[in-house]
Amino acid sequence: MPPLVSIQGLSVAFNGMPVLRGVDLTLQKGEALGLVGESGSGKSVTWLAALGLLPRHAQVSGSVRLDGRDILGAPAAELDQVRGGRVAMIFQDPASALNPVLTIRKQLCESLALHRDLSGEAVKAEARRLLDLVGIPDAARRLSAYPHEFSGGQVQRIMIAMALAGNPDLLVADEPTTALDATIQAQILELLASVRREMGMAMVLISHDLGVVAENCDRVAVMYAGRIVEEAPANQLFADPVHPYAQGLIGALPPLDGPRRRLTAIPGTVPDPAMMPSGCAFAPRCALATEQCTPAAPSLAPIADGRTVACVRAETARRALLGVAAE
Amino acid sequence: MSPPLVEVSAISRSYSMRSGMFGRSAAVHAVDGVSLTIRRGETLGLVGESGSGKSTTGRIVLGLEPPDRGGVKFDGKPMAAPGTREWRAQRVRMQMIFQDPLGALDRRLPVAAQIREPLDIHGLGTPAEREERLRELLRAVELTQAHGARYPGALSGGQRQRIVLARALATKPDFLVCDEPVSALDVSIQAQVVNLLADLQAQLSLTLMFISHDLRVVRQISTTVAVMYLGRIVELGSADDLFARPEHPYTQALVSASPAPGRRSAGRIVLAGDPPNPAARPIGCAFHPRCPRAIARCASEVPVLSAVGGDRQVACHLVTGPQAETRDAA
Numbered sequence: 074m075p076p077l078v079s080i081q082g083l084s085v086a087f088n089g090m091p092v093l094r095g096v097d098l099t100l101q102k103g104e105a106l107g108l109v110g111e112s113g114s115g116k117s118v119t120w121l122a123a124l125g126l127l128p129r130h131a132q133v134s135g136s137v138r139l140d141g142r143d144i145l146g147a148p149a150a151e152l153d154q155v156r157g158g159r160v161a162m163i164f165q166d167p168a169s170a171l172n173p174v175l176t177i178r179k180q181l182c183e184s185l186a187l188h189r190d191l192s193g194e195a196v197k198a199e200a201r202r203l204l205d206l207v208g209i210p211d212a213a214r215r216l217s218a219y220p221h222e223f224s225g226g227q228v229q230r231i232m233i234a235m236a237l238a239g240n241p242d243l244l245v246a247d248e249p250t251t252a253l254d255a256t257i258q259a260q261i262l263e264l265l266a267s268v269r270r271e272m273g274m275a276m277v278l279i280s281h282d283l284g285v286v287a288e289n290c291d292r293v294a295v296m297y298a299g300r301i302v303e304e305a306p307a308n309q310l311f312a313d314p315v316h317p318y319a320q321g322l323i324g325a326l327p328p329l330d331g332p333r334r335r336l337t338a339i340p341g342t343v344p345d346p347a348m349m350p351s352g353c354a355f356a357p358r359c360a361l362a363t364e365q366c367t368p369a370a371p372s373l374a375p376i377a378d379g380r381t382v383a384c385v386r387a388e389t390a391r392r393a394l395l396g397v398a399a400e
Numbered sequence: 401m402s403p404p405l406v407e408v409s410a411i412s413r414s415y416s417m418r419s420g421m422f423g424r425s426a427a428v429h430a431v432d433g434v435s436l437t438i439r440r441g442e443t444l445g446l447v448g449e450s451g452s453g454k455s456t457t458g459r460i461v462l463g464l465e466p467p468d469r470g471g472v473k474f475d476g477k478p479m480a481a482p483g484t485r486e487w488r489a490q491r492v493r494m495q496m497i498f499q500d501p502l503g504a505l506d507r508r509l510p511v512a513a514q515i516r517e518p519l520d521i522h523g524l525g526t527p528a529e530r531e532e533r534l535r536e537l538l539r540a541v542e543l544t545q546a547h548g549a550r551y552p553g554a555l556s557g558g559q560r561q562r563i564v565l566a567r568a569l570a571t572k573p574d575f576l577v578c579d580e581p582v583s584a585l586d587v588s589i590q591a592q593v594v595n596l597l598a599d600l601q602a603q604l605s606l607t608l609m610f611i612s613h614d615l616r617v618v619r620q621i622s623t624t625v626a627v628m629y630l631g632r633i634v635e636l637g638s639a640d641d642l643f644a645r646p647e648h649p650y651t652q653a654l655v656s657a658s659p660a661p662g663r664r665s666a667g668r669i670v671l672a673g674d675p676p677n678p679a680a681r682p683i684g685c686a687f688h689p690r691c692p693r694a695i696a697r698c699a700s701e702v703p704v705l706s707a708v709g710g711d712r713q714v715a716c717h718l719v720t721g722p723q724a725e726t727r728d729a730a
Contacts, residue, residue: 111586224674254449255613256671256690259657263670281586284659311661325591327620329658330644335598336620338591342556 075141077102077242077275078123083135083145085115085122085299090346093118094299095135097373102242105269105276107290107307109283109322113343114296116279120245124160125152158188161236165248167228171220177204177231178216181238188239203234207264226257233264237272244269247279262289283326287311292379295319298344298354301373305380315382317390318355353384361386361393402440405575405607409435411460411470413453417679428679430456432631433470435705438624440574443601443608445622445639447615447654449675453631454611458577461609462496463487474575492522495568499580501560505552511563512538512548518570537566540603541596558589562596569600577609582617594620615658619643624711627651630678630686633705637712647714649691685717693718 078100085093093115100106108116121127123137123145137145144155156162164170172180181200185191191199197216204212207230209223220228229249236244246265250258266289269276280286286293287307294304295316303316314320324337341358344350350357352367359366365385373381384390413431431453438444446454459465461472463479472479474494480486495518498504505514515537519530538548541562552560561581568576578597582590598621601608612618618625622639627648635648646652656669671690676682682689688698697717705715 111588226674254675255615255654255657256449257674259653259668259670260672262659263668282659283587283661287661288659322587323661325587326661327591327594327616329616329619329655329660333620333640336591336595338595339588340592342558342589343586 074101076100076138077104077140079136079138080119080123081136081138083119083122083137084133085118085127086132088130089132091349092299092346093122094349094370096296096299096301098294098301100243100275100277103269103273103275104292105278105290107286107293108277108279108296109281109286109293110296111281111343113298113346115299116296117247118299119296120162120247120277120279124156124162124245126156126162153187157184157236157241158239159241160243160245161239161241162245162247163229163232163236163249165251167232167252168220168225170232171228173220176217176219177223181216181231181235184235184238199238203237204231206237206268207231207234208260209234224257225253226260229253229261230264233261233268237268240272241274243275243277245277245279248281249278250285251280251282258285265289283311283322295322298349299346300354300370300383301381302355302383303381304373309380313391315376315380315387315391316355316384317359317361317386320390321358359386361389402442404437405440405475406436406438406461406609407473408437408457408461409470409473411435411457411467411472413456413460413465413467426679429631429681430678431460431467434628434631434633435470436461436626436633436636438575438607438609440607441601441605442623443610443621445618445625446609446611446628447613447618447625448628449613451630451675451678452628453678454628455579457628458496458579458609458611462494462577463491464496488522492524492571493573494575494577495571495573497561497564497568497576497578497581499583501557501564501584502552504564505560507552510549510551511555511560512545515548515563515567515570518567522571524571533570537570540569540600541566556589557585558592561585561593565593565597565600569604572604573606575607575609577611579611580613581610583612583614590617597621615643615654627654630676630681632686632715633713634687634715635713636705637710641710641712647708647712647719648716649693649718650687685715 076099080096080098083093083096096119110116122133136143139155178200182196185196185199200216201212209215209227209230250261278286278290290307293307293310294301297318303319311323314323321339327336339358344354352370356362356366371383371385373383375381376387410433411431412433414427414429416425417428434457448454460467463482474490480490512534516530516534519525519533543562582593585593594617610618610621619639625639625642626633627635629650635651643655646655653669653671673690684699684701685703688694703715703717705713708714708719
């Protein structure tokens with residue numbers, strides 16, 4: 074089966090400063106892919122670049138294929154069919170994505186009119202159906218309300234309804250629950266899962282929260298300093314991370330049950346894009362780094378079925394982890 | 401067991417809030433009858449969602465805001481009125497750390513000068529001693545002299561939070577209130593700061609109040625945990641036990657909502673609805689409109705926080721222990 078989306082060698086630079094340095098990703102129809110990494114690792118930029126949403130001064134290269142057609146640098150008319158139509162996006166701060174002076178009906182009907190061949194009463198009926206679908210109670214009446222009349226969780230539900238307006242094949246959710254309280258986060262994640270089941274939609278879930286990604290995705294890619302450093306099925310990544318950075322991220326997460334242990338903090342900080350170390354970008358913070366790591370950046374190499382890692386010390390890293398586990 | 405350093409008895413604090421431009425003002429009970437004890441050298445974790453009153457509780461405990469009712473005792477003595485000499489003497493011994501380190505620092509002043517400022521304000525030591533103390537503090541938070549000469553803008557988020565921590569420790573406080581100190585930091589940096597805080601607490605025998613919405617971080621650092629919902633404590637107990645066996649339906653939902661790698665979302669408790677508006681507090685148990693187990697009594701009668709065995713206290717009509725009955729009878 075051809076992949077839904079295939080990204081090859083995607084690179085982005087702002088004013089000559091590279092922020093994304095060759096990202097390869099494929100996404101099958103209906104699949105849920107998680108992207109994790111710290112701020113500045115390029116998780117959001119990957120998708121903003123793929124959909125042509127970056128400002129003009131960004132230099133983007135590589136290829137992004139949607140159903141085999143290259144959409145990177147495609148004319149605006151073609152992109153307008155893709156964005157909001159085949160690929161929809163929701164963001165962390167839903168309140169700022171809605172127009173505060175228009176009713177929800179106006180805004181929902183606008184995206185329906187753009188992406189669906191509906192008119193008149195049919196648009197309004199569809200708007201009501203979508204609002205019902207995302208669990209806004211009393212949808213018929215609430216359509217006339219303004220964004221400020223809804224709570225944070227409800228506004229994110231409305232954003233999801235708007236994203237679904239174009240019947241997308243792919244939903245890119247960029248930190249969709251980060252601004253929400255824990256119990257509301259659980260509601261939104263459940264809504265996303267049920268919508269995906271119903272519509273057979275693929276999803277890219279961008280999050281800094283490993284737990285959120287682990288529970289809601291089939292496959293996870295870990296990003297560091299503008300590159301993917303490890304990619305694996307979700308359950309395998311969290312049970313047996315191979316890249317030292319992935320190991321560090323998981324070790325830094327305090328457990329909620331079992332004995333308390335000292336957190337394994339990764340020393341140092343993320344490198345400045347202007348002063349990227351030569352070779353592996355993680356080497357300066359890595360406990361296993363040797364002179365092998367500095368000449369050239371390691372590329373993603375397969376280590377098992379469906380698993381790839383960009384680390385020349387992958388074998389050692391794996392043994393080190395097993396050693397720790399055996400203690 | 402060590403003696404209590406901080407004793408909070410039945411504090412309440414309400415604000416008046418106007419709904420709309422011409423609306424009538426209504427009282428919002430941000431904190432409603434909260435009692436707590438924090439023993440020397442221990443950490444009390446305060447968890448809850450936005451609007452649950454955890455930050456207001458922290459501010460009242462520090463004396464940054466007076467309570468409407470109830471009182472706070474620090475080291476056996478009641479908190480003095482803000483602005484008085486006694487209050488300043490007490491405040492030297494208690495400090496606060498906030499979520500946003502950049503907002504808590506002056507961008508136009510080298511960070512070393514900001515760490516020394518509390519020493520100057522409280523007139524502690526000679527200028528030479530203050531310089532020495534400054535070097536000591538930078539070392540304690542694992543930063544160098546060179547970091548001290550920089551401006552906040554030239555430091556990373558984790559480094560800035562270390563500076564804020566160094567400044568809070570300058571006056572050698574006994575008690576530190578940390579309000580979401582690591583929420584704005586990336587996971588790997590969060591682990592550095594949590595480890596540092598735990599080390600410093602052990603070295604300096606600090607007593608902490610740790611406010612956060614992140615259950616994992618709270619469990620990592622706390623001895624005792626209090627769960628707040630709409631201005632009240634709904635459950636209180638030792639950290640490990642509380643998260644392993646939550647009793648209150650709200651705590652159960654919170655623990656279940658905390659995603660964990662290696663666990664699929666099957667069996668998660670998803671609460672219906674939003675946390676209610678603090679200005680329109682439901683009658684009876686504030687949690688009952690969202691509670692999956694609510695009974696008729698929950699809609700009329702406010703449950704009292706009572707012991708249910710061990711060191712656990714729960715405010716729920718459905719959770720009763722041996723002591724709860726006797727308290728009801730008395």
